[in-house]
Amino acid sequence: MHAQARVDGTTPRSGSRPLVGSLLRLAGLLGLAAVLAAVVVFSLWAGTLEITPEELWAVFTGTGREVHELVIWELRAPRAGLAVAVGAALGVAGALLAALSRNRLADPVFGGAGFTSAAFVVLAVGAFRLTDFHAYIWFAFLGAALALIVGHFLPATRAPGHPLKRAFAAAGVSLTLAVVVHIATTRAPDTFAGSRMWVFGSLNAATGDRLAALAPYLGAGLLFAFVLMWPLRRIDAPGATRFAGEGGRNTLIRAGVALTLVILCGAATAATGPIAFLGLAAPALARMLVGDDVRWIAAYSAFLGPILLIAADLAGRTLDTTRELEAGLVTAVVGVPLLIVLAWRMRAGRT
Template identity: 30%
Template sequence: MMLRSVQMKVMGLIIGIMLLLICIGLSIVLGYTDTSIKTAFEAFQAFNGSNEHIVIQNIRLPRAIIGAVVGICLGIAGAMMQALTKNPLASPDIIGVNAGASFFIVVAVMIFSVNSLQAFTWIAFVGAALTVVVVYFLGSIGKEGLTPIKLTLAGAAIAAFFSSLTQGLLAVDESSLDQVLFWLAGSVQGRKVEMLYGILPYIVPAIIVTFFIASKINILTIGEDVAKGLGQRTALVKIISGIIIAILAGGAVAVAGPISFVGIIVPHVVRAIVGQDYRWVFPYSAVAGGILILLADVAARYVIMPQEIPVGVMTAVIGTPFFIYMARKGAKAS
């Protein structure tokens, strides 16, 4: 743990927020269309209809805002998932959020001929939320009730199930692949801020509740018996945590598609900085998640310029070596 005192953690969080704002600025300024900080200010203070001002206002600003929001959601959801399952490799992916949302999108395109990005948002959000409900139900079956190992296994099974169904449907009707490929890759390119309006009323309260139950999560991670001995209603805490994961991970995948590894990487980095206290892990994870998505998105613009690769590909490139490292570290520890 690098930051031990409360004062250092507060200062670190302030610095992190400043870095997040800087990354938002970089996302607005950098890209194929050559712009500068001065151009960005002029685009909002003295809009003249030029190509540069249009790009900044209509493309890059929404992209930066959506990237930050998606990163915040995935960072918190990943930290919550790892705390709940006591699995250092857990993330929203492991409970099938991405797979469930993807399946619902493919079904909507193939059966109902949906092709609206706005409609995709709601369909994916509902699909992700229902997937979490199913996983929680399956993980609760049995005398012990909901346990970390059962939740992890149920999530992995549901993710594999939905992924298989999705691949099967796309194999039957390859024409649908072209319509959903841009969404399945995971990207914040071409998204509109309006896509956030429908889910923000759910995301904001979920984030606020996360900070309020952080101390209860701390107790739960020590052990369920200890938590019950201290009078905690562990079942209620788990249910609230599951709802938060469903809303945050579902909202992120609904807007940007299935972006992997952010929920795995961020909590580990954050815990190395502030320790295991989730009263600090959650806000730090939110900031770090936003920074990671924004930096990955900026880098994705330059890899094969003038073309761009989806930010989901960049996070996979970053996250895969990290995942292998954590898996090997866990194997050695065991």
């Protein structure tokens, strides 16, 4: 097939097309960064306490009222910061898991890792009375590792199967764990402050100290993720067999991706509880924008995840005037129909 001629009669160089595509994707990434910045500012402004834009600007410049500074810097800013960190972690984790499992319906939280991590944290707090974040986060890592091993690395689960069946099987396990966590936390409400967080996932526990404690873990996980993007792309390339090439290099790549998923899912769940479907929605939207390159999907998901999570948190805070809805509950309400649509498209052969 001949290249299409330009107006001047010459033909474009084939090498220019990938460059133009990369520049367009980079421009889109910068656009998402701007949208995320705007959403963060809006989340600082919106809430039950009405703050005008002028009063918000006064807080930024250090001349605001004391009550406004307290609300912005002690309540809303840590909440927005935690949403950015956890949203980026779960978005990137979703892109990694979809590439590793070759299953576009895979969600790191609803797929088992998040709810297993929450169950192990509840065990740590309830049985061992661990209340320090740096102590019980290791139980979250253990739960995420167990879920990933059982769900994706045992011989029985590594065998090829329809993605829809695997997704709903993982969902059944997650729902069972959610019921167990709910029973455990409601039977000991004094032990589990904010017990609904461990069932639905919430940003209510956001503090500056928690965000600072979380930062090293998520920073390491995101760094590992983007280092692994290039070798992972070869495994996830179109036409590649799911577990082709069981050589040492591919095994190391999969082990590195699994470790990264454990860090991202475990740390995010330890901070906010299991926020389901964010790791499904962000990569799905990214895939619509940039195609099937896992590197760009992960990069876009790192911005789409926080945008979606902040939007869900704002909806939970403002839609119901009688009580605040957990962000994870809002993502679930949106995520279940999304899962159905993606499953229908997959069954119809459109994805």
